[in-house]
Amino acid sequence: MADPSKLVRPGGASEKRGKPTLRTIADITGLAVTTVSRALADAPQISLETRQRVRQVALEIGYSPDRAAQRLKTGRTNVIAVLLAPHEEILGYGTSVMAGIARALQGTAYHLIVMPNFLDAANIEAVNYIIRNGMADGLIFSRTEPLDPRVKLLSETGFPFVTHGRTELATTHPFVDYDNFTFTYEATRRLIAKGRRKPALISGPSGFTFSGHILHGFMTAVREAGCAYEILSGIDLDSPAGAIRDRIRQRQAEKDPPDGFTCGGEVCALATITGMSDCGLTLGLEYDIVAKQTSPLLGAIQPRVDTIYEDLTETGEHMGRILLRRIGGSTDIGELQLLLDPELRFKPQPAEVS
Amino acid sequence: MADPSKLVRPGGASEKRGKPTLRTIADITGLAVTTVSRALADAPQISLETRQRVRQVALEIGYSPDRAAQRLKTGRTNVIAVLLAPHEEILGYGTSVMAGIARALQGTAYHLIVMPNFLDAANIEAVNYIIRNGMADGLIFSRTEPLDPRVKLLSETGFPFVTHGRTELATTHPFVDYDNFTFTYEATRRLIAKGRRKPALISGPSGFTFSGHILHGFMTAVREAGCAYEILSGIDLDSPAGAIRDRIRQRQAEKDPPDGFTCGGEVCALATITGMSDCGLTLGLEYDIVAKQTSPLLGAIQPRVDTIYEDLTETGEHMGRILLRRIGGSTDIGELQLLLDPELRFKPQPAEVS
DNA sequence: CGCACAATTTAAAACGTTACAAATCGCCAC
DNA sequence: GTGGCGATTTGTAACGTTTTAAATTGTGCG
Known part of the structure; x- marks a missing residue:
């Protein structure tokens, strides 16, 4: 039994103000703060009965641990940071991915913070800042380059992260990626199957890993078919819609224009249609x-x-889950890497025009 | 001068490990931790010379304050929370706004955390959680209702927030809004000026304040002109593109169809064009x-x-700035509310087809 | 009866910062 | 010289949590 004289401590049960803390629960149950802490952590050394009672009281008074105090003590931030690139402002890429990540974090202690990348240069600075200042327990970012310096830096440091996109670095690292090779390969094959004789590719912006995959898939398909092809010069998937439209129009005015287009994005497809x-x-x-x-x-x-x-x-959700695994200590690369198959389906259509 | 014997303290200058803290600077300069703290805060009671020296050392060793410790001590989280609604996953609404907010927060101590709203119901639960657990210093959300319960709750609590959208509550509160009345009013007038005889409106989703403004602007324009009009039933701006397209097509098959459309969104416009x-x-x-x-x-x-x-x-940036002002203690409603004028401009066009 | 041992609970210290009150110093007036 | 004042600087405590080590119980056994 606790010494009754100890029940009256400064700032104890007497103060009704503010949100409940471990001490509040300690005062109510007559236990020590330490005991309460461990009980809530389900430590096996605490008797089952005590654990249940503490849990019950915590629930009743609506206790939730102070994140700042936990973070200060343990060094863990319970924060996942997402690097947002400027290109992601368009068409909901960023928001979709973030919604997925957030879904994976749902029910965990982790919060999602957004670090937009204002620097025009690679966001290696932001990564460095996050690592050095311990601003997060894990990091997610996209648009990897084959020899991505961010990946290098993070790998060397041992800082947990997941990328959207692969690299060609010798050291493996957690990633989620879409199989863009298969995407362009299948897409281009479909064009050929439709009877198109000269497919064209609007390539990915140069420097990124996925752009290589896109090109490779396209080239594989046209070479297999032995058909004519073209990689449209002067534009890429990041080009403004107007520029793509102009380029398409211009190309059609020249001789031997393409009659099929593999488009890696929706705005790009729209612009192509308009140009044609x-x-x-x-x-x-x-x-x-x-x-x-x-x-x-x-x-x-x-x-x-x-x-x-x-x-x-879905991509975001996978990235979130993988990052949690990684933070949890997993080094089994098999469960930290994921290559998503393109879903070969026609878009859902409204009722047909008869 | 500091007593030399004190220079050797446990965990003092002897440990080279880990990121620098106030104590690191204190050990280097020979000052007390308190002095360093206040020097960095530019407290006037600290001599200018000391302030400069401390600042210099801090810069050299790359000191940055521990957010958790600051938060624990001061109670301020240095966090701004954004409530992300499900509808915002499309077309970059969320990301655009967040990029703006982040820009406003650039250079401040504030971080941006994202709280997606998974509950289908109003996100009053999320708001309550944020207030009760002190998870942020300020809150931003969108899609206000005329009698928005979130606004009520936050106002009563005195919790700093900014909305994207107005309410019709008696108590004023900080907001940024787009003048949707003027938007639909001008848009509809333009249709009429183009010679259209029966403008139609695709209304906003019911329940939100801005939907009322949209309707009001439309009605004002058609009444002034004394022309026929129609508010398309069965669809609204949140309807999937396919549904809008179907409805447009269906309506054209009936008698006396509209010949002009006021569209509050891009997907909506696209769907309308397709249906027509x-x-x-x-x-x-x-x-x-x-x-x-x-x-x-x-x-x-x-x-x-x-x-x-x-x-x-820009909307996001204004919201960020206003929230910072509000958190800073401003109650001058004049600088906490902002109604943005629609920019009446034609979209930038690529080179014309000759 | 006393001692060892396991099972539980506890006290104290620490994370890095800021707020409060108090201490030190130089210097001038009395 | 002593007292006091302004200008600086300092020590101590506290925020709420977890960790380490130690204390307190109860129990079985020699």
Whole structure:
């Protein structure tokens, strides 16, 4: 039994103010703060009965641990940081992925903080800052380069992270990636299967790993088929819609233009359609497009665009889960890497026009 | 001068490990921890010389204060929370706004945490949780209702917040809003000026304040002109693109269909064009659209859509700044509320087809 | 009866910071 | 010289938690 005289301590049960702390529970149950702490942690050395009683009281008074105090003591921040690149402002990439990450973090003690990248340069500075200042327990970012310096830095430091995208570094690291090789390979094969004789690729922005995959898939398909092909110069998937539209129009005015387009994004597909339309050409008649679909957007337009799906929210959820595993100490690379298959499906369509 | 014997303290200058703390600086300068703390806070009671020296040393060793310790001591979290609604996953609304908020927070001690709203119901639960657990110093959310319970709760509590959108509550509160009345008013007037005889409105989702403004602006314009009009039933701006497209098509098959559309969003405009196109009707010939533009998306399509601009990143930046002011103690409602004028401009166009 | 041992509980220290009150110093007036 | 004042600096305590080590019980056994 606790010495009754100890029940009256400064700042003890007498003060009703403020949110409940371990001490509040200690005062109520007559236990020591330490005991309460360990009881809530389900430490086996605390008797089952005590654990249950403490848990009960905690629930009743609506206790929740002070994050700052926990963080100060343990050094763990319970924070996951996401690096947001400028390109992600468009078309909901960022929000979809974040919603997925947040879903994975749901029910855990982790919060999601967003670090937008204002620097035009690689966001290696931001990464460095996060590591040095211990601002998070884990990091998520996208658009990896084959020899990504962020990945290098994080790997050397041993800081837990997951990338959206692969690298070509010797050291393996956790990632989630979409199989962009298969995407462009299948997309281009579909164009050829539709009878198109000269598929064109709007390539990925240079420097990123996925751009290589996109190119490789395209080249594999056209070489297998032995058909003519073209990689559209002067534009890429990051180009503004207007620029893509102009380039498409311009190319059609020259000789031997392509009659099929592999588009890695929705805005790109839309711009292509518009550019072709400027030239009086109709999708499905004079040319075809196979595009990647990451939002319901293309469902809105006519004529129907043939698409291959990528679920960005699911991607985010996988990244979140993998990061939690990594933070939890897992080094089993098998459960820390994930290559997602393109979902080969036609977009959901509204009722057909009869 | 410090007593030399005190220079050797447990955990003092002897340990080179870990990130620098106030104590590290204290050991180097020979000052007390307290002095260093206040020097960095630029307290006037500390001599200018000391302040400069401390600042210099802090810079050299790369000191940055421990957020957890500051938070524990002061009770301030240095965190701004953003409530992310499910609808914001599409078309970059969320990311644009967040990028703006982050820009406003740039250079301050504040971090941005994202709280996605998984509950289908109003996110009053999330708000309550944030207040009760002191998880942030301020809150930002969108899609206010006229009698928004979140606003009520936050106002009663005195918790700093800014909304994207107004309410009709008696108590004033900080907000940033886009003038949707003027948007639909001007948009609809433009339709009429183009010679359209029966403008139609795709209304906002019911229950939100901005939906009322949209309706009001539309009604004012058509009443002033004394023309026929229609509010399309069965769909709203949150409807999936396919549903809007179907509804448009269906409506055109009935008698006395509208020949102008006021569209509060880009996907909505796209779906409308597609639905009309299904019926063999061409934008600019048989009908017109005036749409709200929040991304470069509509720049990609043909024919040109007449748009009125809303800058969501700017909105976010204003919200961030206002929230900082509010947290700073400002109660001057004049600098805490902002109604943004619609920018009446045609979208930037690529080179014309000659 | 006393001692060892396991099972539980406890006190004290520490994480890095800031707030409060108190101490030190130089210097001038009396 | 002593007292006092302004200008600086300092020690101590505290925020709420976890960790380490130690104390307190109860129990069985020689």
